[in-house]
Amino acid sequence: MTLSFASQALIDAGRWIDQRGWCPATGGNFSMRLGDDRALVTASGRHKGYLTDEDFLQVNLAGEAITPGKPSAETLVHTALYRLSPQIGAVLHTHSVASTVLSRLTPGDHLPLEGFEMQKSLQGNLTHEATVCLPIFDNTQDMQILAEQIEQRWRARPLQWGLLVRGHGLYAWGQTIDEARRHLEGLEFLFACEMEMRRLGGRG
Ligand SMILES: CSCCC(=O)C(=O)COP(=O)(O)O
Numbered sequence: 001m002t003l004s005f006a007s008q009a010l011i012d013a014g015r016w017i018d019q020r021g022w023c024p025a026t027g028g029n030f031s032m033r034l035g036d037d038r039a040l041v042t043a044s045g046r047h048k049g050y051l052t053d054e055d056f057l058q059v060n061l062a063g064e065a066i067t068p069g070k071p072s073a074e075t076l077v078h079t080a081l082y083r084l085s086p087q088i089g090a091v092l093h094t095h096s097v098a099s100t101v102l103s104r105l106t107p108g109d110h111l112p113l114e115g116f117e118m119q120k121s122l123q124g125n126l127t128h129e130a131t132v133c134l135p136i137f138d139n140t141q142d143m144q145i146l147a148e149q150i151e152q153r154w155r156a157r158p159l160q161w162g163l164l165v166r167g168h169g170l171y172a173w174g175q176t177i178d179e180a181r182r183h184l185e186g187l188e189f190l191f192a193c194e195m196e197m198r199r200l201g202g203r204g
């Protein structure tokens with residue numbers, strides 16, 4: 001994976017995500033794996049719709065910057081995911097209204113989604129009849145703690161596709177940037193459907 005391919009892929013993803021309103025007001029952060037031991041991550045505090053080549057830096061998988069700049073405040077979540085699975089090649093973190101609200105409306109540690117054809121947008125999911133369970137973690141400003149909680153839950157059972165942080169947003173990932181984008185878009189569609197079902201009092 002070359003640096004210029006990765007930064008252009010994340011710039012493109014940022015424009016696309018911004019057009020959908022999923023990263024308002026500098027919210028969100030993105031990364032791509034550059035190899036076994038490093039990743040490219042967005043700099044902290046940048047608007048994700050207007051990223052340029054200057055808005056990225058490299059970090060090792062302990063989350064430490066190895067090129068100049070201040071990495072995203074949430075870098076430790078990205079690097080925890082890269083450590084947990086060598087299959088993960090890209091991570092997109094967004095702050096959509098649906099992920100923020102639905103994660104607050106849902107008690108417990110996961111959001112069940114069932115009965116939607118679009119569950120098949122998530123890798124390995126072949127039917128609307130299975131229940132997709134998306135993990136929810138309580139929000140914290142301590143990224144070390146959040147990263148440890150993710151690692152702990154992953155070791156009990158590997159997580160798939162993404163996770164929600166309550167009242168905060170979604171982390172979606174994939175083997176490639178294209179797969180991460182598909183998981184993000186599929187999950188956002190499912191969240192919007194679930195919100196509408198709850199608003200209308202529907203089931204079935
Ligand atoms: C106004 S966004 C609050 C911080 C956050 O949750 C986020 O995703 C952006 O943080 P970063 O340091 O990556 O810009």
Ligand SMILES: [Zn+2]
Binds near residue numbers: 029074093095
């Ligand atoms: Zn965030």
